Amino acid sequence: MRDHESWGVSTVSTTTAGGAGHPGGPLDDAQAQLAFAIDHLGLGPGPHAVLATPRRELTVSVPVRMDDGSTQVFTGHRVQHNFTRGPAKGGVRYAPGVDLDEVRALAMWMTWKCALVDVPYGGAKGGINIDPRHFSEGELERITRRYTSEIMPLIGPDQDIPAPDVGTSEQTMAWMMDTYSVNQGRTVLGVVTGKPVSVGGSLGRASATSRGVAHITLLALAHRGLEPTRSTAVVQGFGKVGRDTARLLAEAGVRVIAVSDIDGAVHDPEGLDVHRLARHVDETGTVTGFAGAEAIDGGAMLELECDALVPAAVEGVLTEENADRVRAGLVVEGANGPTTKAADAILRAKGVLVVPDILANAGGVVVSYFEWVQANQAYWWTEDEVNERLRDRMTMAWHSVLTYGKQQDLSLREAATCLAVHRVWEAHRLRGQYP
Ligand SMILES: NC(=O)C1=CN([C@@H]2O[C@H](COP(=O)(O)OP(=O)(O)OC[C@H]3O[C@@H](n4cnc5c(N)ncnc54)[C@H](OP(=O)(O)O)[C@@H]3O)[C@@H](O)[C@H]2O)C=CC1
Numbered sequence: 001m002r003d004h005e006s007w008g009v010s011t012v013s014t015t016t017a018g019g020a021g022h023p024g025g026p027l028d029d030a031q032a033q034l035a036f037a038i039d040h041l042g043l044g045p046g047p048h049a050v051l052a053t054p055r056r057e058l059t060v061s062v063p064v065r066m067d068d069g070s071t072q073v074f075t076g077h078r079v080q081h082n083f084t085r086g087p088a089k090g091g092v093r094y095a096p097g098v099d100l101d102e103v104r105a106l107a108m109w110m111t112w113k114c115a116l117v118d119v120p121y122g123g124a125k126g127g128i129n130i131d132p133r134h135f136s137e138g139e140l141e142r143i144t145r146r147y148t149s150e151i152m153p154l155i156g157p158d159q160d161i162p163a164p165d166v167g168t169s170e171q172t173m174a175w176m177m178d179t180y181s182v183n184q185g186r187t188v189l190g191v192v193t194g195k196p197v198s199v200g201g202s203l204g205r206a207s208a209t210s211r212g213v214a215h216i217t218l219l220a221l222a223h224r225g226l227e228p229t230r231s232t233a234v235v236q237g238f239g240k241v242g243r244d245t246a247r248l249l250a251e252a253g254v255r256v257i258a259v260s261d262i263d264g265a266v267h268d269p270e271g272l273d274v275h276r277l278a279r280h281v282d283e284t285g286t287v288t289g290f291a292g293a294e295a296i297d298g299g300a301m302l303e304l305e306c307d308a309l310v311p312a313a314v315e316g317v318l319t320e321e322n323a324d325r326v327r328a329g330l331v332v333e334g335a336n337g338p339t340t341k342a343a344d345a346i347l348r349a350k351g352v353l354v355v356p357d358i359l360a361n362a363g364g365v366v367v368s369y370f371e372w373v374q375a376n377q378a379y380w381w382t383e384d385e386v387n388e389r390l391r392d393r394m395t396m397a398w399h400s401v402l403t404y405g406k407q408q409d410l411s412l413r414e415a416a417t418c419l420a421v422h423r424v425w426e427a428h429r430l431r432g433q434y435p
């Protein structure tokens, strides 16, 4: 691994970095989950301080020439929470309001997620505070290339491997891979995952997160004694995760009664025709206005009676304010951090089974791992091979969380976090990295 000091990358001290974050914000919640696991596992203040603190953080200015000739300077971040089990891994987010605390929380969740599904990575996340909808394709390309250049000291196929997240795409990853490769003077396919298949992406990666979410939803429904064809689902978000989750659930026979995007929600108690809805979104850019469905408020949609509610958009949508009105039997977290700590407690008290993000949406990073393995070996698997191996990993993770939760009388979130923290700390201990 390159010496980050020699690249001028700032490091962080345990006293300043990775604190509690905004009260009630994602970092606050992530830190509370870690504190619970540390306590439950009987690990002391030393392990707690190590795991509460990102190993590296980099904040960069991204100056970019706009189409009108002006120059704008954006702020980007890359946080590596942990890389004790392997290179850091995690997505890059382009969204308004992205800040260091949000990226810190998302990076910590990546560490637990990778450990839980036992891929040999640590956790990282990156982001730029922009609304990508307000920029042309050319501007997005220039923003991406400059951001990649600025975080270059941190990333690399053995160091930190970015992937798509909210507001980024396969195309973003192709630009990142190209920028990195041009600087190295050779093509480095393994530097990012979630690339287009024609430039070293994996078959099955585009729908992998959704495939994992749908598979876990079906396992959770079965756990509750529910047949897919007698079940209903509501999906928030119709992007890379939500859209295929809705499709795959519908293909499994689940009645998807409502979906939403940032513009609003559409509802049909008889079940939406998800394929027709996807065509409508391709034509109009939004789920709203879908013929034959009732338009409803996106917030009200979260309170519809259903068997499985799948928040697959942004964090902090199930809160102290609305959790008591949730009428779903299950919440399956397609998004990262959609349920606040307060909401989690309310849902648990109501008997709602919450399948946590680090389990439910881990399919993306599982197939990112497969993509990295394939790219490093320059040998490509069939889509069926990818999907089958993904399914096995997700099933294994589900059963291990369920079993540990039952044994220890823990919620699924508590069980998943404890299992993951235990694995990460075990790696620290075996490597001799403990205070
Ligand atoms: N992509 C991946 O592989 C993985 C993603 N995740 C997580 O899944 C979540 C979604 O990511 P992804 O699908 O990639 O992101 P996308 O940017 O592809 O899609 C986000 C979707 O959420 C919608 N949205 C945004 N804000 C709201 C809101 N307030 N109410 C309802 N819908 C909203 C967007 O609407 P609109 O289309 O109108 O903009 C869009 O449909 C994030 O939490 C991400 O971290 C987790 C694991 C892997």
Ligand SMILES: O=C(O)CCC(=O)C(=O)O
Binding pocket: 089, 090, 091, 092, 110, 113, 161, 162, 163, 164, 165, 193, 194, 336, 361, 362, 364, 365, 366, 368
């Ligand atoms: O595919 C990856 O590497 C990470 C995806 C991601 O950002 C996530 O799981 O939250």
